Amino acid sequence: MERQLEHIINNKETEALAKFAKALAHPTRIAILKHLEHQTCCFTGDLVDVFPLAQSTISQHLKELKKAGLIQGEFKPPKIKYCIHQENWKIAKTIFQQFFA
Amino acid sequence: MERQLEHIINNKETEALAKFAKALAHPTRIAILKHLEHQTCCFTGDLVDVFPLAQSTISQHLKELKKAGLIQGEFKPPKIKYCIHQENWKIAKTIFQQFFA
DNA sequence: CATGCCTATCGTAATTTTACGATTAGAAAT
DNA sequence: ATTTCTAATCGTAAAATTACGATAGGCATG
Numbered sequence: 172m173e174r175q176l177e178h179i180i181n182n183k184e185t186e187a188l189a190k191f192a193k194a195l196a197h198p199t200r201i202a203i204l205k206h207l208e209h210q211t212c213c214f215t216g217d218l219v220d221v222f223p224l225a226q227s228t229i230s231q232h233l234k235e236l237k238k239a240g241l242i243q244g245e246f247k248p249p250k251i252k253y254c255i256h257q258e259n260w261k262i263a264k265t266i267f268q269q270f271f272a
Numbered sequence: 273m274e275r276q277l278e279h280i281i282n283n284k285e286t287e288a289l290a291k292f293a294k295a296l297a298h299p300t301r302i303a304i305l306k307h308l309e310h311q312t313c314c315f316t317g318d319l320v321d322v323f324p325l326a327q328s329t330i331s332q333h334l335k336e337l338k339k340a341g342l343i344q345g346e347f348k349p350p351k352i353k354y355c356i357h358q359e360n361w362k363i364a365k366t367i368f369q370q371f372f373a
Numbered sequence: 374c375a376t377g378c379c380t381a382t383c384g385t386a387a388t389t390t391t392a393c394g395a396t397t398a399g400a401a402a403t
Numbered sequence: 404a405t406t407t408c409t410a411a412t413c414g415t416a417a418a419a420t421t422a423c424g425a426t427a428g429g430c431a432t433g
């Protein structure tokens with residue numbers, strides 16, 4: 172039973188799915204991702220202009236998305252250009268597809 | 273800009289996606305859903321036997337899944353039979369598909 | 374009608390999340 | 404070297420999440 176448990180809870184796919192889902196579990200973060208999908212890429216400042224949130228809050232959400240691997244940032248002084256992390260995005264897509272299959 | 277914001281954040285699809293994602297944002301809840309997918313249906317007690325968590329904790333996770341609409345419970349005295357809420361499940365699947373498209 | 378079974382709910386504690394303003398840090402330009 | 408601009412980080416407060424044990428409630432069975 173312990174083994175079965177291991178199998179059910181601690182498998183990598185479940186962990187990965189939970190991780191991605193957690194990143195998507197806030198409307199602002201979804202909106203940021205949608206925005207990135209439309210714009211291809213954008214800067215933190217752009218988001219601060221669009222969303223009614225403090226700069227530090229936006230930055231925190233970006234950090235979460237980065238932690239989950241869904242976005243990546245490139246330093247273009249003096250700004251930072253954020254884009255969807257295409258590779259991980261595909262992985263996430265596949266994992267969700269598989270889950271809902 | 274307020275209007276655009278409205279459009280970006282407060283649209284129903286974004287809210288729905290965040291709601292479903294939040295329900296999936298914990299490994300235990302994903303494991304419960306996988307278990308339900310395999311078993312078609314099951315009772316709370318079954319889950320308590322499988323997972324190393326207190327009965328009250330399982331109950332709480334079931335409540336979250338119910339709140340998100342992903343499962344439904346049917347009273348079969350003295351037990352409660354839980355199943356995937358097929359209709360909402362399809363909706364969730366579609367919304368995720370659409371998002372990752 | 375009392376008993377037993379199953380599960381929800383309550384009360385609670387520890388941790389995490391979300392939001393803000395203020396500060397810091399890095400790089401370019403003056 | 405100082406100023407300027409952008410964005411991360413810090414410190415903090417409020418709210419939400421997660422977990423537990425204990426309790427309560429609904430419904431059959433004896």
